[in-house]
Amino acid sequence: MKLLDNLYAYVWQGNDNNCNSYLFANALKDSKHLLVDPGHVTTPFYHEPGLDRLFQDIKNDGLNTRQIGLVILTHSHPDHCEAAKGIREQNGAFVALHKADEPVYKNLGGRVDLYLQEGEVVLGQQDTLRLDIFHSPGHSPGHITIYWPDEKVLITGDVIFYRSTGRVDLPGGSAKTLKQSIERLSELDIEYLLCGHPYGHPGIIKGKNAVQENFEFIRRNILL
Numbered sequence: 216m217k218l219l220d221n222l223y224a225y226v227w228q229g230n231d232n233n234c235n236s237y238l239f240a241n242a243l244k245d246s247k248h249l250l251v252d253p254g255h256v257t258t259p260f261y262h263e264p265g266l267d268r269l270f271q272d273i274k275n276d277g278l279n280t281r282q283i284g285l286v287i288l289t290h291s292h293p294d295h296c297e298a299a300k301g302i303r304e305q306n307g308a309f310v311a312l313h314k315a316d317e318p319v320y321k322n323l324g325g326r327v328d329l330y331l332q333e334g335e336v337v338l339g340q341q342d343t344l345r346l347d348i349f350h351s352p353g354h355s356p357g358h359i360t361i362y363w364p365d366e367k368v369l370i371t372g373d374v375i376f377y378r379s380t381g382r383v384d385l386p387g388g389s390a391k392t393l394k395q396s397i398e399r400l401s402e403l404d405i406e407y408l409l410c411g412h413p414y415g416h417p418g419i420i421k422g423k424n425a426v427q428e429n430f431e432f433i434r435r436n437i438l439l
């Protein structure tokens with residue numbers, strides 16, 4: 216689904232757990248695409264086709280999946296990163312991840328081409344896309360969130376959901392650190408909060424007020 220000019224959102228529609236994916240079309244050199252969190256190849260319990268459905272949805276939007284040249288992973292849990300390996304092998308796409316999440320990714324058989332760290336990333340031949348990468352640990356040690364200042368978009372991965380936050384009981388998780396990460400992100404000017412899962416809500420929160428209300432809800436009810 217086209218969300219903004221060149222930003223497409225793919226909200227997971229299946230019954231099993233899988234992530235939402237986001238695609239910046241034509242953002243790279245030679246009109247290649249940037250894909251954030253491709254998700255599972257096949258979901259673990261109901262064996263739903265995660266990657267096939269994602270690619271079909273991308274094709275239905277008139278985009279060529281062979282043109283995916285870069286995959287950014289918010290973190291290295293399989294429900295976000297599993298499909299990255301195949302896209303790398305098929306397309307020669309680069310895979311980018313924070314170094315602190317690399318050990319887990321390597322255990323899953325993944326290979327990292329680019330390391331992301333806090334700071335600005337400029338993509339495309341004509342500086343088409345400027346993104347601010349935030350290191351946002353707490354759910355995983357190397358979790359990153361992606362802010363697109365031009366359109367005030369924040370891609371949150373498993374840090375923030377609609378009226379919820381990511382788990383902190385998995386390896387490398389920390390409630391205190393997650394709270395700090397979320398408080399920091401709440402200071403950004405955000406019009407679109409794009410979450411990593413559709414938990415009882417598509418996970419796309421639109422409008423400054425709705426985004427601030429979501430932060431307030433989390434602050435009052437979760438980050439105690």
Ligand SMILES: [Zn+2]
Nearest residue numbers: 290292354373
């Ligand atoms: Zn996760």
Ligand SMILES: [Zn+2]
Nearest residue numbers: 234294373411
């Ligand atoms: Zn997840």
